[in-house]
Amino acid sequence: MERDAERLLEDVEAFCREIRPIEELAYAERRYNDQVIPLAQKHNLLGMIIDPAYGGRGADTVTYLKALSRIGREGTTVRTFFSGHLSIGAYPIQTWGSETLKRKYLPRAAKGECILAFGLTEPEAGSNPRQMTSTYRRQGEGYVLNGVKYLISNGGIADAIVVFAYPADLPESDPRRRISAFVIDTHVPGFEAESFTAQAKLGLPTSNTAMFSMHELYIPAENLLGNEGEGFRIAMGTLVSGRLSVAAGCLGVIEDCLAEASQYAKERVQHGKEIARHQLVQEHIAMIEMARVATAALVHQAALAKDRASAHPQDPALAREADLLAAQAKFFASHAAWDAADRAVQVFGGRGWSTLYRPARHLADVRVCRIYEGTDEILKLKIAAAVLGKEWEAFH
Ligand SMILES: Cc1cc2nc3c(=O)[nH]c(=O)nc-3n(C[C@H](O)[C@H](O)[C@H](O)COP(=O)(O)OP(=O)(O)OC[C@H]3O[C@@H](n4cnc5c(N)ncnc54)[C@H](O)[C@@H]3O)c2cc1C
Incomplete structure (x- = not known):
């Protein structure tokens, strides 16, 4: 195994050993484990799959999945955080993002200064995401988003979220009406999140699951992910x-x-x-x-x-x-x-x-x-x- 991969897995092992007693206590108290992020930061795990050009560790899928298997032993709760932040958070930005978008989010994500999430599901659109009702419209140099996303891992702790919406100004019958992807910042007017209480969950009491709303939420044009309609x-x-x-x-x-x-x-x-x-x-x-x-x-x-x-x-x-x-x-x-x-x-x-x-x-x-x-x-x-x-x- 390459030295980088070996070192990553050693760091994962050290993280897992430290997180276990903390997770056990948080689980017993049924509260969000607020030490996952600082410890992942300490062991440099928040950019596992992020390209080294953007400050990450550039793990390939085989190595990354070994890391997630090891983390999975500590609980689906802890592993779910990494899935939200990296596998479905950083991954689409790295794969489809423009250079500007990558530079804007990935280095901070790798350092733990910008926690990520992925918001596809809505109250009325789960297995069929095409049923979503979130919308966007162009305004000035950017876009304005409206809608509600539901059951989002890390949704209440994320600094930025990959979201999906239909163009507001086209009727359902119009073939040009296709879903677009965006990255939104959460510390802006128009964003509001509500986390599920641990008591209301069958499992994962120590991880964050939230619903959030976007109300006239403005983002600059550069925050479009990929092309419109993709x-x-x-x-x-x-x-x-x-x-x-x-x-x-x-x-x-x-x-x-x-x-x-x-x-x-x-x-x-x-x-x-x-x-x-x-x-x-x-x-x-x-x-x-x-x-x-x-x-x-x-x-x-x-x-x-x-x-x-x-x-x-x-x-x-x-x-x-x-x-x-x-x-x-x-x-x-x-x-x-x-x-x-x-x-x-x-x-x-x-x-x-x-x-x-x-x-x-x-x-x-x-x-x-x-x-x-x-x-x-x-x-x-x-x-x-x-x-x-x-x-x-x-x-x-
Ligand atoms: C803890 C947790 C974390 C989550 N994290 C995220 C996240 O980070 N980001 C995100 O976007 N979403 C997230 N989700 C949402 C999750 O992806 C959805 O709950 C899931 O896709 C199912 O959608 P639904 O709940 O609306 O169920 P529904 O789509 O309403 O489905 C209900 C039942 O009907 C079945 N069904 C639906 N359509 C068909 C069909 N055509 N044929 C046969 N059976 C069908 C389903 O399989 C299911 O059994 C999370 C959910 C949970 C519980």
């Missing part, structure tokens, strides 16, 4: 990166469940012997291990495909392959992690049901991985269409 393509391209991050995080969850369940099973004695000697408990260990092996292979395969596609951005076949493998890896990994957490809870017995122990927290937190970045159902439709052919797509 927003849908940018959103879908970003979801490939986001899905990979979820799959990698799920691998970490499985690894942690395996470590926790194995250790506990070797220590806990019932019926005169360690429960690890009971064959039905061994079945849980074997199944979690198989989940780990299969998920690791899929995540690695998908990461290689993404690096191949990134190296040849003009090749549509490579892009399609990366897109499909990311969807498959995310679908498989999120189910495998859910099952692994469930089995680890079972191995822990009554203690497994308590969120004072890691398996219960993984079980509650990892459930969202079957919802965000493409629900189970949407990914199944995508995978089936890849098998059946384009004319069998469930929706267009």
Whole structure:
């Protein structure tokens, strides 16, 4: 492995060791973990995928996903922060942003001076983003945005957010009415965010999830991401990166469940012997291990495909392959992690049901991985269409 990649993973390891007790305390108190950002800053992890030309560490997908797997062991909460900031925050700016936009946001993002998020979902537009009602219009040297975005990771702590909107002045029937992508600053008039309280969440109590509104929010013209009308393509391209991050995080969850369940099973004695000697408990260990092996292979395969596609951005076949493998890896990994957490809870017995122990927290937190970045159902439709052919797509 190259020295840079090795050093990055060493820094990730150091971050993970430091964040664990802090995350455990925040989780017990069900409050936002405000130490993730400072510690990530300390270990220089906020620019993992950002090009060194903009102050980042330039990790390739394979290395970055190893980092996210390791972070995933600390919890889906902590990993979700990095997905929001990097995989779906910095990634679209780096991939489709103009030089001006990259210079404006990426160096500050890498330093932790500008936390990022990705705002696609709206109250009435989830699985079908084309149903969004956010709008933009040109005004003077810039654009004015209006709309509400919902369930946004880091939405209440971000300094800048990638958002999507339709042109306000074209009717729905007009074929020129296409979604555009923008980067908005959050410390400006017209932006208002409201974070979900931890108590209202099934999982992820220590991460920030928010809804925000844009009311006559003005941005300069340079904050258009890509060209006007390219927003849908940018959103879908970003979801490939986001899905990979979820799959990698799920691998970490499985690894942690395996470590926790194995250790506990070797220590806990019932019926005169360690429960690890009971064959039905061994079945849980074997199944979690198989989940780990299969998920690791899929995540690695998908990461290689993404690096191949990134190296040849003009090749549509490579892009399609990366897109499909990311969807498959995310679908498989999120189910495998859910099952692994469930089995680890079972191995822990009554203690497994308590969120004072890691398996219960993984079980509650990892459930969202079957919802965000493409629900189970949407990914199944995508995978089936890849098998059946384009004319069998469930929706267009
Ligand atoms: C903790 C958390 C963090 C999130 N972070 C972000 C973020 O950072 N940025 C962002 O933009 N969004 C984010 N989301 C939103 C997430 O991506 C959406 O919740 C998800 O895409 C589903 O949309 P929805 O909730 O509106 O469900 P809906 O689209 O209303 O779907 C409801 C159900 O219907 C099913 N369904 C819908 N259409 C079809 C169909 N055609 N065929 C079959 N089944 C269908 C769905 O699969 C689902 O089971 C987050 C969500 C959560 C819970």
